Amino acid sequence: IEDAKAAGIQYVYDDGTFGAARFDGSAPVLGLFEASHMQYEADRSGEPSLAEMTEAAIKALQGNENGFFLTVEAGRVDHANHAGNLARVVRDGVAFAEAVARADELTDDADTLIIVTADHEHAIAFSGYAGRGSDILGLSMKIDPAGTKALNEPNMAQDGKPYTTVTYLNGGGSILTEDQDWTGTRPTVSQEEATDLDYVQQALIPLSSETHSGEDVAIYAKGPFAHLMGGTVEQNYIFHVMHHAATAE
Incomplete structure (x- = not known):
């Protein structure tokens, strides 16, 4: 953390520092809100939501004339399932849906491919x-x-x-x-x-x-080359679609 701050990187660790940070691309941002996993959405206090972090990341990256690649993962829905605790599964699922909606609002379908999927069932x-x-x-x-x-x-x-x-x-x-x-x-x-x-x-x-479990998971996509996502595909196929979209003239 000290090395990052010395290098001019903005360090945020709670709602207050997150709200005060500049997400205009003028300086990188390092967000460390917990010593390990972030809180479940149902218990969240003192740290930004997934949608808020998604918005901040897009605003920080969108000034790049060459475009950007952003990965957003909501991992605690996995933990809640492992615990058999459906109430937290559902609430974290809603938080994820809100993050996807925010990303859609802040980007243009004409030049942004958005892919939503899961790594397992x-x-x-x-x-x-x-x-x-x-x-x-x-x-x-x-x-x-x-x-x-x-x-x-x-x-x-x-x-x-x-x-x-x-x-x-x-x-x-x-x-x-x-x-x-x-x-x-x-x-x-x-x-x-x-x-x-x-x-x-x-x-x-x-x-x-x-x-x-072993069930297939859904893949949703919109934007350039979203039509390549259809039917049943192997997981490594997703990479090739993203790579193609990112490098196509």
Whole structure:
């Protein structure tokens, strides 16, 4: 940090120093807000949002006559999934969507390729047959006869207990423990418990941390050469599209 400051680099470490920094390209900016990972969006205090950092980065780079390449990653959605904590997954997902929207607002589709994707999936799934309007964080509610909305009555599993809209295949919320087998008792969860910020979704296989999975992930793109993103592709293909867009005359 001291070496960076001595070299004329702006050092920012909280909301205050971030707000006072110049993002006009006149001097580089080094932002170190935590000793390790930044806070979850649901817990964020004293540090800028992903959208705010995205905006600052674009403003700092957009004066380059040769253009720029910017990578924005929201890594804590991964950590929340590993913890089986859907409430923080969803909130960090929203923060990421806001960052993408901000990047779109600040750039021109005529000369900016924006690609949005993920590096892997998780062992997470919608349980199915939740009525329209069921809380994604809460219990799976029954569908009204007209099929237009959810009833205020949860769907029941064969053990006579409700289940949440979203569950995990494995992780810390496993319904199986050392003293249980398939004939064991699954905990009953209420709507209030399921929608709590710290609630860990029920899972099947007991693991200390939920795992990544093997599903394909989506790739969204807009701008020059976005038409090259279509169908199913290998991950290294994305690099070649970006390289082509960056070097094309």
